[in-house]
Amino acid sequence: MKFCDSPFLKPAWAVLVGACLYGGLASASTFRVDDSGTIVSQGIVPMRWKQLVPGRGADHSVQGGVRVALRLNLARWLHQPVRLYMALAPAIGEPIQASWRTQGRLMPGALRSGGRVLVFEGVANAALLEETLDLTLSTDGRALTSQQSLQFYFEVDTP
Amino acid sequence: MLLTALAAGVSHGYVVTITAGTRSLYLQVGTGTMSGGNFSSGGTPGNKGTINKVTVTVPAASLGSGTRAMTTNSTVTASPYDGFSFCTVPAQVYVGGFYRTPGTASTATLSVTSPGTLTSSSGNTIAFNTISWISGGSGDATPTIPSGTFAGGSTQTLLSVTRNTWFESCLQFNYANTQLVPAGTFNGRATYTLTLP
Numbered sequence: 001m002k003f004c005d006s007p008f009l010k011p012a013w014a015v016l017v018g019a020c021l022y023g024g025l026a027s028a029s030t031f032r033v034d035d036s037g038t039i040v041s042q043g044i045v046p047m048r049w050k051q052l053v054p055g056r057g058a059d060h061s062v063q064g065g066v067r068v069a070l071r072l073n074l075a076r077w078l079h080q081p082v083r084l085y086m087a088l089a090p091a092i093g094e095p096i097q098a099s100w101r102t103q104g105r106l107m108p109g110a111l112r113s114g115g116r117v118l119v120f121e122g123v124a125n126a127a128l129l130e131e132t133l134d135l136t137l138s139t140d141g142r143a144l145t146s147q148q149s150l151q152f153y154f155e156v157d158t159p
Numbered sequence: 160m161l162l163t164a165l166a167a168g169v170s171h172g173y174v175v176t177i178t179a180g181t182r183s184l185y186l187q188v189g190t191g192t193m194s195g196g197n198f199s200s201g202g203t204p205g206n207k208g209t210i211n212k213v214t215v216t217v218p219a220a221s222l223g224s225g226t227r228a229m230t231t232n233s234t235v236t237a238s239p240y241d242g243f244s245f246c247t248v249p250a251q252v253y254v255g256g257f258y259r260t261p262g263t264a265s266t267a268t269l270s271v272t273s274p275g276t277l278t279s280s281s282g283n284t285i286a287f288n289t290i291s292w293i294s295g296g297s298g299d300a301t302p303t304i305p306s307g308t309f310a311g312g313s314t315q316t317l318l319s320v321t322r323n324t325w326f327e328s329c330l331q332f333n334y335a336n337t338q339l340v341p342a343g344t345f346n347g348r349a350t351y352t353l354t355l356p
Binding site: 066148 | 169170172173174175176179181199261263322
């Protein structure tokens with residue numbers, strides 16, 4: 001039974017309509033995850049040229065790293081099988097590449113802005129999933145001319 | 160009120176703010192400084208106060224007899240970029256560098272400023288525009304910095320440096336030696352400048 005079909009929620013019809021419309025934008029069974037309490041270790045991440053000096057056939061990418069202490073609220077899917085994805089909203093201009101290492105509760109991986117990648121598949125055994133990501137970001141340094149905010153978020157697909 | 164209350168405690172995403180790469184500029188004329196290996200392998204360029212010399216001695220019997228090659232006290236033969244054996248010493252002076260910047264800013268400019276004359280201690284002079292250079296470098300079919308002659312008494316543009324590229328050439332200087340001049344040591348300093356837009 002999907003969230004939007006649940007008779008339990010019918011009395012709160014105003015909230016329900018909003019929630020179902022929201023869920024329907026992505027997929028009937030895709031939901032954004034509440035990550036309240038997630039902490040990004042640096043407010044601003046300075047991007048540094050991967051190669052200090054350019055040259056023939058040079059690498060023009062810039063790279064930066066940041067640690068993210070994740071707190072994902074999975075209470076809604078407790079004891080249910082879920083597929084959890086990390087996503088990065090589309091960036092302005094050149095694509096941003098993100099890769100990350102984890103401490104094992106989520107899978108390490110990589111993605112480009114505008115995409116999402118599976119980071120967990122299985123039964124949600126705890127209401128709160130805590131994990132630390134060592135996130136590495138890179139893009140074409142010639143195109144990154146000003147400060148840019150990257151919006152990461154998590155989605156759950158339920159079977 | 161209910162919707163507002165529900166939304167207040169829920170967050171759907173975190174934000175990482177990134178900044179652009181820094182602008183940087185490097186120019187090496189003759190001897191330079193690097194630490195930690197060649198630049199391409201992670202070496203870091205530094206400041207160097209050395210001012211190299213280019214000299215020629217003209218015997219009295221050869222005064223006014225035509226072009227004479229000058230030699231330098233610079234010992235730089237390898238490209239600081241990747242260690243490639245690029246220049247020949249004491250014949251050539253290494254000139255190279257880079258300009259790195261994000262965005263679409265226009266090119267940097269390499270120029271040289273020279274005085275009107277070289278001057279001896281007794282006040283005699285030789286026009287600076289009697290000194291020219293031939294640009295080259297091992298393996299370079301077309302020299303990056305064009306060959307030329309000092310304008311003397313002014314600043315002249317040598318090269319437009321495209322952003323995010325390394326440039327380098329080896330300059331062989333020559334004295335025209337077309338006039339009879341009094342005996343003495345004649346000095347003058349040419350200053351190379353790389354200017355960001």
